[in-house]
Amino acid sequence: MIEKLIIVAGSLVAVLILAGIAWALRLGGGRIADEGEARTAAEDALSGFDAVAAEVASDGQAALVLGRDGSLALLKMHGTQVAARRLHPPFETEATPEGLRIATGDARFGRVTIRGVDAIPAAR
Numbered sequence: 001m002i003e004k005l006i007i008v009a010g011s012l013v014a015v016l017i018l019a020g021i022a023w024a025l026r027l028g029g030g031r032i033a034d035e036g037e038a039r040t041a042a043e044d045a046l047s048g049f050d051a052v053a054a055e056v057a058s059d060g061q062a063a064l065v066l067g068r069d070g071s072l073a074l075l076k077m078h079g080t081q082v083a084a085r086r087l088h089p090p091f092e093t094e095a096t097p098e099g100l101r102i103a104t105g106d107a108r109f110g111r112v113t114i115r116g117v118d119a120i121p122a123a124r
Contacts, residue, residue, distance in 0.1 A: 030080035031060030038063035042073035045084035049073055057099065058116030064102070066121045074102055076112050085109050091120065 032038050039051035042065040050068040057063060065073040072087045085104050092103035099115040 030077050032056050032063045032075060038065050038075060041075055041082045042084055046073055046086050053121040055117045055121045057114045062112050062114045064114055064121055072120065074104060074112055
């Protein structure tokens, strides 16, 4: 009985150590830090996209980036990577208590809620 408890306790300690290492290396959870990072990510992901303004979700998990041509880049975190889709007007949006929900028309990308954002970014 004692041997089993020692094995369980050792396993728990090992899991906690691995979780600590993953946390220290910042593995497993990415976020979009700010508007500049959102603009850069959109331009890197979408060929020919020229970003002029951005709104980042309050949780850093998504962003809307306005392009010079009026198109919109919708970004969302997929693990530690940023996934992007280019949308052209008119955009299907829905205001929710959490934030602005955007329909992409792409079943694999789905609808994305930009938490804490209530409007599409405007050129400044």
